[in-house]
Structure formats: C-alpha cells, structure tokens
Amino acid sequence: MKIKTMTATFGKLQGERLTLEPGLNVITAPNEGGKSTWCAFLKAMFYGIDTRDRDRKGHLADKNRYQPWSGAPMEGEITLEWQGRDITIRRGPRGNVPFGSFSAVYTGTEEPVPGLTADTCGQMLLGVGREVYERSAFIGQSGTLAIRSAPELEARIAALVSSGEEDVSYSQVERQLKEWLNRRKVNKSVGLIPQLEEEQAELARSTGELSQLNDQLNQLEGERAQASRKHAFCTRQLALHKAIAQRKLDLQYTQARTDEAQAQAQLDALLSEQARFGPIPSCDALKRAQGELAFLKALEPEIRQGQEELALAQQALERARQAAQDDHFPGMTGEEAVRKGERDSESYRSGMAKKAAGKRNFILLQAAGLLAGAALAIFGPFWWLGPIAYVLCAAASALVFANGTKSARQAAKILERYGVDDVEEIAALAGNYQQRMAAADQAAQQVRMIQGGLKDRQARLENSRQELFRFVHTFAPEVKELFGVSAALSRALNLGERETLARSKLEGAQRLTQALQAQGGKELTEEPPLSQPTLSLEQAAQETGRLQVELERLDRALNQARGKQQALGDPAILSARLEQVEEELERRRREYQAISIAMETLQQANAQLQQRFSPQLNRAAGALLSRLTGGKYHALSLDKELEASASGERDVLPHSALYLSKGTVDQIYLAVRLAVCDLCLPDAPLVLDEALAAFDDVRAKRALELLQELSAQRQILLFSCHHREKLFQS
Template structure:
C-alpha cells in the first residue's frame, strides 16, 4: 500500500494537504509544525478513533487531542494505491462521534470498495490490526521506539512457524487453562479442592470433637473438686492475714501518736529560742545576704588587682607619651603629621622636577642659538652674498637664547635649593623618607592615645568597684542590724547570718517533722487505727505472705470459674455435635468428590505443561530468525559496532558488541543506542509480520532525533534502501536528514509550513 495524498481538518491542521512520493518521504517541519498531527491523522484514517477512550491524568484522549482548533468538524481524506488501484478514504463526523462517518471508493469513480468499512479498513489494507501496526510500522508522537508484546502480535509471530492459524495465541490458551486450574486450586486456601479439603477436615474435626468432649467432661469434674479444696484453705489464710494487719495498724497508730508529741515539743523549743533574737528575715533573704558578703570579698580582690592594673596602665601611658615626642611634628596629631609630610613631600617632588626641567632647557637653548647663528650666515651667503647683516641678526638671536639659558640655569639652582630646604627640615634624604617619618610618628602617637584610653578605663572601673564595695557594705550592715544590732564589721555579719540560717534550717526541719508526724497520725486514724496496749498471744503469721495468698486465691478462683465454663461448653458440645452416623456418611461423600477434582487438576496441569513445551519449541524455531534479522539491521545502523541482537518473549532487546562475549541489556545502553536497537527490532518485525507484494507503509515521527550524525547517515541509507520495498514517512524537526538525502533518487523531501503539534 502506498499513500499518495492526505487532506485534513484535524487538530491544528485546517484544510491542510500533504502530497507523498512512493519511496522514502522526508517531511521536515519545526516544532509544532504538524508532524505528529499528520502521523496521528494517518492512523485515525486507517483505524478510526476510539470514542470510548477518556482523558486521564497526564493523558488526553485522541477525540479531544485532535479536535480542530477552529471548532470545525473533524474530517479528512486519504488517497492511496492498493493492489494497483487508487482508493479514496473519507472520514467525518456522524452525530457526536468524531470520524464516525466513513466511505471508501475507487478514486475518480465513487464506486464503493467491497468489504472496506470503517472498522475493517486498517486490517484489510495493511493486513494487521492497530496494535500490531503501532508496535511495528508506526512510531507516533513521543518517538518511543520500544516494542511491547500483545496477543495479536504474538499470534502473528507464532503463525510464521506453525500451520498459519492466528485465531488463538499461546497467552490466550495458557490463560484459559490457568483459569480452569485456578478454579480447582489457586493456593492452599482458594479453589474447589481446598474448599472440599476444608469441608472434609471440618467433618472429621466434628467427629473428633464429640470424642474429645466426653473425655474432657470426666477430666473437668476431678479438677473442680481439687480446686474447691484449695480455695477453702486459702480463704482461711486470708482471714488470718487480715487480723494480723489490723493489729499492725493499731501498733503503728500508737507509735505515730508518740512521734507527734515529740515533734511538737521540739518545735516549741525552737520557737522559744528564736524569740530571743526577734523576728528573722526569710531564708531566701538570708542566703542573698550571704551571697552579698561573698561578693564583697570578691570586690576586695578585684580592687586590689585593679589598683595594680592602674599603676601599670599609667606607667605604660607615660612611656608611650615619651616615645611619641618628636621635634619635627611638635604639637601635631598623627593625622596632622601625615598630612603635613604629604604636602612637604609633594613640594619637594615639585621643586626637584622644576630643577630637572630648567637644567634640560640650558643646553637646548644654547644649541638652538648656535644653530640660528650658523643658519643666518648660510642664508646671507646664498641669498645676496652679504654676510654682515645676517651674521649680526643671527648673533642677536643667539645672544637672546644664551641669556634665556642662563636664566633657566639660575631657576634650576633656586628650585634645587628649595628641595634641599624641605629635606633639611626633616633631616631626610627623600620625600618617601619624609612620609615614612610621619607614618612612624602617627603610629607612636596612636599608641600613646590608646595607652591613655586604657588608663582611663582602668581608673573608671576601679572607682566603680570601690563605690559598689562601700554601698554593699552599708546595705549589708543595715540588713544584719535588724536581728543582730551588736554587729559592727563584716566578720560579725558573717557570724550573724550563719546563726540565723542555722536556726531557720532547724526550725524548717522541725516543722517538716511535725507536719509529717501529724499527716501520718491522721492517715492511720482515718484507716481505723486505735490505741494498742499489747499484742495478743497464739496468733502466728501463715508461711505464705498476704500478697502470695491473695494471688493464689485469685488464681484458684479464676481456674474454678474457667473449669465451670469449660464443663458447660463440653456439655453443650455434646448436645450440638449431632448424629455421628450422618457425619460419617457426609465424610465419605466429600472424599469421593475431592478425589475427582484432584484427577481433573492433574490432567489440566499436564495439558498446561504440554502447551508450554510446544510454545517453547515454536519460540526456539522463530527467535533465531527474528534475532538474525534484527542483528543485521543493528549492524547496519551502528556501522558494525553491534553484531547481534537477542529478544525475550516480551520483546525486550539486548545487543552484543562485535568481539564481545555477553550481550548488553537496553538499560545499560545510551538513549541513542537504545533507539537504534529498537528501530532494528521494528524493521525486523515489519519484514516478518508485514510482508507481501504491497506492504504497509512505515511511519516514523522524530525517530532519528537521538542519533548522532554518523549513525543518522547509516539509518537514512538503510531507510532509503528499504524505501524500494515499502513506502516510508519520516517526520523530522531537523534539516540534517533532508540535507543528507539531497538529490538521492527515490527520496521525496517536503517542508511543512502549517500549525499543529
């Protein structure tokens, strides 16, 4: 089949027309130039548009993707040659169905083509369904060259090495057998066999339960009698423990009353001791006063260190001040000295430059005067032969220039003297030395200023600490006099604070003890404690502690309740099991059904294994041919770098480099090499599954975009050769394909200039 012309109102194409040649067609257009839209249009004209398809996340259905942008109806016309006759296909809207209306007529006659309908068009013209066409001869938008397996493609591949039947694929037959197999048994818990096994096991379990229930009843009766005896003994022990616990409570109550009275006496004694000193401040205030006393000691040490630091700072300042004295910059700051030195340095350089300039003028002026004198004499001899006027004129000019030279020499002397005066003022040899002296003075002056600032900071800090020491001392004495008026110095303050804190701490402990004794006495009284005169005789504590007695009594009670429940359940089990004879008959019936289903399962498993072996034999017969052809195409596309291709049943490809041992999976290859690999597979599949005298066209949308220039050239050479056998539509967004094939026979170049995607 060969396509001659396409006319489309489809997506971004509005009444667009595309003429095609019989061999390789290179259709070049920029991005959004309509390449992918033309490819999609061709597929839609052949196979229609699935109106049941819906938009999904990240996916747009064709009926919405290719709706004309102008809002016009989706329609198109395709003129092609099939079996030597031209046929015109037309599709348009029918109701709400895009491309629902279809017609196929012989071009120029409007005579319908028999058997060619909208549903059978692609299958009849190309010989394959849409799924096979998309996985062999069609690379649409997105440019994915990878080949995936589908049942229809699998059936066609299988038909190449079988009897030619394409009705059922291996996967469909395998699926049917697996469905039957799974209906009988999927795993240990699903299927007819597991259900029968479960029911059979359940019936056997019911019969076993009946026997177990009888044995359980006799065992539970004995356990019940034993537990009731143990419970009686434990209850007697618990009563003894309760009596002894009540006596212990009375003893603790009596002891707590005695402790309460002792704590009250101690608290009263401390209250009387405090009354001798008057009311004491709060404990936190006393602790704060102690902290202030410690702070005064720290201040004393800091003041002693500060006085030493002040002496050192003043000595350092005096030393820096003496070192900063300089008669050349007397009374100046460092910045003023640098500024003055910079100005004098500039004056020195200016005078020195002026002297050099005037000294250079002296010989120049003398040379010019002598040259004028000689020139005048020469002119007099040449012009009129009279030397005297010219010589007198030249001598006058020479004298004037000589006088100017003498004056320049005197100015040079004055400038040199001025420069020497500047250097003498600083006792320096150059202007740079003057700047260095000023910079040194500035550093010494800054050192003296910094020493002065440091001495001032130390002096102010020392004065501040002395003031704080005096204020803290006065405040501390004032605080202590409130409860110790006899104190007159810091040592007395320390003793008074320690005594007050000790008394406060003892009072706090006494109050805490009194409060604890009162709380314990109240708690024991609330528990029912009473005064105890003496412990009764003859009452002994059981060997087991009360906790163990309670624990064992609870365990025995729970065990007795459990035995009662189990006994009731065993009785109910006896009544609920049913007739033993009916259960035995049901078990025999289930066993027969289970044996039959297992026989069926084994037969289906044998059939499935046989199907797999047959498919493996077919695959072994077909795979070498497909691998051989794909390997030949891969060698051509890569210039011989890869010599062979191997494919799995799912058409996942791997390539083997020449002189290499192991093939490389597609995941280990570059993107361009992967595209070359799957293009080779597609071309091999086309040769095997889409042969014939009038083969289906090959549609490639940006299929070579990842190829480098060398492998692109190899691919184009191969496609140009393949174009002698079948029509090829190569859409591209680059000009390099067309430029390479420029002037090649059998190649048609077309440039698109429309909209589209």
C-alpha cells in the same frame, strides 16, 4: 499499499492536505508544525478513535486531544492505492461521536469497496490489527522505539515459522491454563480443591456438634432472661434522665424566645434611623468602594512618575537612533548589515585569491612558452614555430596577469569603501552597527511599554472616578467631591455595620430558638417535680448499652445455634453430602494434575518454537543493526518479551539495551521494528515520527540510506523537525 494524499481537519490541522509519493517521504516541519498530528490522523483513519478512552492525570483521550482547534467537526480523507486500484477513505462525525461515520469507495466512482468497514479498515488494508501496527510499522509521538510484547504480535511472528495459525499465542494459552489451575488451587487456602477439603473437614466436625447444641441452647436462654430483666431497669433510669433533660431544654427555649424578641426590637429601631437616607449597599460593596478611593489617590503620583519616565525614555530613544546612524549601512537592520559585511569580505578574499592565481599562472605560462619555443627551435624540423609558441604563451600570461591585477584593484576598493586596512575589520564594523541598532530597538520597546502603562493608568483613573461617583450617588446624591465621597462611605459603612450586627444578633437568636425547637424545646409550663434516678446518666447509658450488646450477642448465638441445628439436621443428609464432596474432590485433584502436565508440555513446545523463530528474527535485526552502527554491533538477540541485547565482534557477552546510550538503543529497536515489518507486514507503510532524533549525523545518514533502500519495497513516511534528513536524502 501506497498512500497518495491525506486531507485532515484534526487537532491543529484545519483542512490541510499532505501529498505523498511512493518510496521514502521525508516531511520536515518545526515544533508544533503538525507532524505528530499527521501520524495520529493516519492511525485514526485506519483504526478509528477509541471513544471509551477517558482523560486521566497526565493523559488526554484522543477524542479530546485532537478535537479541531477551530471548533469544526473532526473529519478527514485518505486516497491510497490498494490491490491495484485507488480507493478513498473518509471519516467524519456521527452525532456526538468523533470519526463515527465511515465510507470507503473506489476513487472517482463512489462505488463501495466490498468488506471494507470502519471496524475492518486497518486489518484489511495493513493485514494486522492496531496492536501489531503500533508495535512494528508505526512510531508515533511516544518518543520511544522500544517494542512491548503483545499476544497478537507474538502470534503473528510465531505463525511465520509454524503452521500459519494466528488465532492464539503462547501467552494467551498459558494465561488460560494458569487461570484454570488457580480456580482449582492457588495456595493452601484459595481454590476449589482447598474449598472442598475445607468442606470435607467441616462436614466431619458437624456430626459431632449435633450432640452439643441442645445443652448450649438451654444455657443461652437462661442467660438471656437474666440480661433482659437488667436491661428493663436501666431503660427506666434513662427515661427519668431524659425527662429531667427535657425540663432543662424547655427553660433554655423560653429564654431564647425572649432574646429573639429583644433583638428584633433593636433591628426595627435601627431601620427606622436608616430610613432618612437612601438604601445602604452591602458592607462588602462599601469596603470595595473605599479601596477604589484609596486606589484613585495612589494613581495620581504614579501617573506623574510615568510621565517623567516617558520623557526620559523618549530622550534615550532619540540618542540611541542618532548613535545607530552609519554611512556604511544606510537604512539597514543589524542582520542585514552583518550579511552585507560577510558578502563584501568574501568578495575581497576572492579578488585577492584571483590575484595570487594570476601571478602563478603568469610565471607558468612564461616558462612554458620559453621551453616550447626552445624545444621547437633546437630539435624540431619546423624551427620557425618556436617563436610563435613563445609569443602565444606570453600573450596568454599577460591576459591572466591583467585579470588578477583587476581583481586585486576591485578588492582594494572594498577596503577603501569601509576605510579599513584589513578585511577582518569589516565584520567588526558590521557587528558594532548591529549592537547599536539592537540598543535603539530596545529603547523603542521601552518607550512603547511606558506609554502603554501610562495610558492604562490614566484610563483606570477616569473610569474608577466615574464608577465611584455613580455608586455613592445611589445613597448620597448630594456628594460632589472626593472628600464628600469618603465621608459618605464612612457614614454608610457605620450604619451598615450596625445593621449587620443587629441582623447577626437576631439571626443568632432565631437559629438558637429553631435549634432548641428542633431538639424538642417548648414553652415552659408548671409540671410536677421529678424524682432523682439511682444511677447516673453515664452509668445508666453505659449499662443499657452493654446489656443491649449482650442481648444482641445472646440473640445471635441463639439464632446461630438454632440455625446450625436446623442446618445440620439429619445425620443421614450429612453423610450423603460428605460422600458427594469426597467424589468432587477426587475429580478436581485429577483435573489439577492433568492441567499441570499440560502446562509443562506447553512450556516445552514454546521453547522449541522460540528456537525456531528467534534466530530468524535475530539474524534479520542483527544485519540491520550492523548497517546502522557501521559494524560496531553485528549481532542482536531478543527474549520473549522482545527486550534486546547487542554485541560486537570483540564482545564476550552481549550488552543489554539498559547499558547502552539512548541513540544506540533507538538504533537497536529500529532494526527490530524493520525486521518485524519485513517478516509480518510486507506491504504496510512505515510511519516514523522523529525516529532519528537521538541518532548522530553519521548513524542518521546510514539510517537514511537504509530507509531509502527499504522504500523500494514499501512506502516510508519520516517526519522530522530537523533539516539534516532532507540534506542526507538529497
């Protein structure tokens, strides 16, 4: 399968399009450039979004995390090649369900792809479910390449070296057998077998209890009659205490009604006094207005200080701009000046190098001409060619020497232009200019900051002054100055506080009256005097409560005894039930023994299966790890939980991944994932999000070379925020 294009409105991606090629695709982008969002989008297009997932502490559900930032509906489209034909997959909203709608058609025809639905999309296209894909060919934003064992992945790997059956895994069967064992017997007190043993013992005891129940019932009934008589006496004592308390409550209620009437009269008198002015705002509003008045008075010196600071900052800016002027770098920024200095320095060094090369070549060509001329003149039959050879070499050496001299003059002009004697001084001039420009920029930023703060204070002063006068004119329209504003606020606040105090007093009296009335208080009337109880309220309440508890205990004991007597009933029924329990107990014990034998057999079979597929996976992953680490680690082993250990040629024992560096651990699990992909997902695209982030440059280059080779068999998408992957690939 090959992915050709992806178009997404997903998270920060707003209708963006990503075009991919067969083989290795290295996609580089800075942080927050959308790399991890593209990975999440691809997985969501294959397997959909789990709408049942909910936000929790430290976790956002995908349906919320990848809601488009623009507020548009979440939707996307993928075009890919599958089984020799191009198909287009689309997902979009369905009501309030993100990615709820789905379609899969042959590209350009809108003809539906048979059997390809929202639920079967990832399974059909990739050949595995979400769980296996996430643990093999997909490395998302989690930041770890480690693989967690899962039943589906375990079954998938085991099927490669067995009959090919992928419906169940060892862990699933083991879990089911353990569940059956636990249902029968977890320990000495939990499970069907202990329950049956307990019922068996209980039935045996029940037969002996029947003869004791009649004596127990007679004793309980006598105790209850005596406790009932005592409880009635204490109840009458409590009623007498209640009548005395009611008389006291009525007296309090009558006094509260009198206090409420007085508070109402005080409030009415105060409201009459306030009627001479406008409506008084709330106390909080008046206090806020006083705060605004104080703020206005404090703003004026701040504005004057800001104006002085602005003048000083503008003077500093002018001095910095004059100091930054330089004829060597007219109109340039600091960075442009540094780059210009670097280019001129490089030109100078190049010219001087050409001069040195010209001198060497001049000497070599002169020597070559002399040797050639002498040899031809002395030993050759054509002696007259000797002078010609010397003349040609001499002309070439003169041309080379002239070019070197010209380059040296041009290099010298560069130093003259800067007025320096050494090329290293050019960089110092550019650096000094860059510092002066930075100082001028900083001074300009300071001016803008002070100007902004001054404008904010001036606007706040005017706005607050207008708002304050509008507020005060609602109850004191005659006020014209800030002094009058202060006096009007103080007067209104005093009247408001007095009104608030009077209302609070009235409300308190009303609440007390209502509370006493709710408790049953009423106007006091003349009633006959009440006699004094012989028991105190505490004694009567305590004894009544104790006797009530005793009566309830006796009632429960009587009901339990009668119920047990009725439940135990006929001894023949007890014997029949005991026989049934013994038969059921024997059957459950035989089942427990059979399941235990099945567990032992399953463990032996799994051990044999591990011996068959573990070496195959270990060899494949070990070979890949050797490639990634340059042979430092050549062997790799995995336990059934897919936790890895690695060893080198001189290592006596393998090293657990817990003892290795983060980069080496990532290389181990990248090798494991690649081996699992080769075994389980021969055609699925490999998605790597920042998978090489912890690799050093050497191992990253080896990993890129390995991925380049593997990309001949499958498409690989490598997302990275670094450019070294692109450089290594090229």
